[in-house]
Amino acid sequence: MAHDSDSLPFLVFGAPHIGEAEIDEALACLRSGWLGTGPRVAQFEQDFAVFRGVKATQVAAVNSCTAALHVSMLAAGIEAGSEVITTPLTFCATVNAILHAGLVPVLADVDPQTQNIDPDAIEAAITPRTRAILPVHFAGRPCAMDRIMALARKHDLVVIEDCAHAVEAQFNGLPLGTFGDFGCFSFYVTKNVATGEGGMIVGRSDEQIARSKVLALHGMSKDAWHRFGDQGYKHYQVVECGFKYNMMDLQAAIGLHQLARVEESWLRRDAIWKRYDAGFAQLPIGLPSPAEAGTRHGRHLYTVMIDNDRCGISRDGFLDAMNAAKIGTGVHYLSVPEHPYYQQRFGWRPEQWPHAMKLGRETVSLPLSPALSDADVTRVIDTVHGILVGK
Numbered sequence: 011m012a013h014d015s016d017s018l019p020f021l022v023f024g025a026p027h028i029g030e031a032e033i034d035e036a037l038a039c040l041r042s043g044w045l046g047t048g049p050r051v052a053q054f055e056q057d058f059a060v061f062r063g064v065k066a067t068q069v070a071a072v073n074s075c076t077a078a079l080h081v082s083m084l085a086a087g088i089e090a091g092s093e094v095i096t097t098p099l100t101f102c103a104t105v106n107a108i109l110h111a112g113l114v115p116v117l118a119d120v121d122p123q124t125q126n127i128d129p130d131a132i133e134a135a136i137t138p139r140t141r142a143i144l145p146v147h148f149a150g151r152p153c154a155m156d157r158i159m160a161l162a163r164k165h166d167l168v169v170i171e172d173c174a175h176a177v178e179a180q181f182n183g184l185p186l187g188t189f190g191d192f193g194c195f196s197f198y199v200t201k202n203v204a205t206g207e208g209g210m211i212v213g214r215s216d217e218q219i220a221r222s223k224v225l226a227l228h229g230m231s232k233d234a235w236h237r238f239g240d241q242g243y244k245h246y247q248v249v250e251c252g253f254k255y256n257m258m259d260l261q262a263a264i265g266l267h268q269l270a271r272v273e274e275s276w277l278r279r280d281a282i283w284k285r286y287d288a289g290f291a292q293l294p295i296g297l298p299s300p301a302e303a304g305t306r307h308g309r310h311l312y313t314v315m316i317d318n319d320r321c322g323i324s325r326d327g328f329l330d331a332m333n334a335a336k337i338g339t340g341v342h343y344l345s346v347p348e349h350p351y352y353q354q355r356f357g358w359r360p361e362q363w364p365h366a367m368k369l370g371r372e373t374v375s376l377p378l379s380p381a382l383s384d385a386d387v388t389r390v391i392d393t394v395h396g397i398l399v400g401k
């Protein structure tokens with residue numbers, strides 16, 4: 011192997027790139043005495059609205075994408091017990107949020123090429139009880155929003171986009187999260203814009219966003235900034251039974267500067283992506299397919315497929331070998347029906363969604379953080395070669 015890994019640091023998967031501006035702003039926030047939801051969250055919402063090209067009344071900051079998904083399904087007013095169609099190749103939070111909203115998840119298999127939910131599979135899964143589609147823009151690759159929106163119009167369905175991977179992605183020149191009724195974003199540490207924990211809801215309707223804000227803070231009619239701010243104490247009313255999903259100013263302090271660098275970070279990840287594409291072209295591993303015409307890929311996850319027969323090593327053997335070389339990897343994702351909870355509750359078996367099952371058993375995510383140096387990228391490429399060549 012080209013590198014002596016004993017002297018090298020462990021390359022943490024998904025390490026965020028935190029700049030001095032984030033550190034200074036977080037310190038200023040701590041020193042201000044206002045840590046909770048306040049002026050920095052309001053500024054972050056405004057900046058995000060400008061970034062998405064929507065009005066400030068169309069965004070609501072929350073403390074996770076999971077919260078964003080949950081609250082948007084409630085604010086959409088979907089009747090309890092209705093079916094929501096989503097992908098089996100996603101993080102468990104997508105499906106759990108459907109359950110928390112009192113709705114019934116229905117899985118539709120992915121297209122093996124794009125790894126995104128297949129519109130034909132969505133159509134086949136529609137029943138008289140279907141009320142919503144929840145597409146996930148997997149790895150940053152936009153779903154076929156033209157076909158999904160056409161299905162939604164035809165069957166009168168709500169669309170909630172899980173944009174956790176796709177903050178910079180576009181479909182036909184328009185930003186993701188603005189096609190459906192709602193777009194839900196994540197600012198978890200490993201995501202493209204990181205605040206540690208955090209999320210954002212983008213919505214078509216001002217009323218539904220206003221309701222989302224109430225639901226995200228105990229069901230209270232006014233948030234704490236408006237109660238304890240410099241305008242004097244204001245009484246609030248509890249108008250429904252909400253949740254504790256508000257974002258802190260301390261999180262927004264980080265997000266403000268992460269968002270300001272979103273394009274720079276994307277360009278860095280795009281450059282790493284191209285080096286991986288070139289560096290792995292001769293290897294017997296499956297690579298991400300090129301971005302579809304008319305789309306901009308969010309470059310969130312670089313996933314390779316390790317097929318035991320072609321590679322001479324199992325996926326899990328490959329993960330172990332990467333770890334031994336001190337390179338952190340991820341698995342996005344074992345398909346949802348591989349997990350015992352869903353098997354027991356719904357009787358799901360992975361074989362029912364064969365494309366997601368096969369992808370989930372072969373996939374490996376390689377480091378793709380803007381924090382990686384050119385030497386780090388070389389090290390990843392050389393290590394993958396070292397593991398596979400001669401097998």
Ligand SMILES: *Cc1c(COP(=O)(O)O)cnc(C)c1O
Binds near residue numbers: 100104195208209
């Ligand atoms: C990370 C992620 C979520 C959850 O985001 P949190 O902000 O951690 O709640 C939801 N869906 C997908 C596809 C994700 O990757």
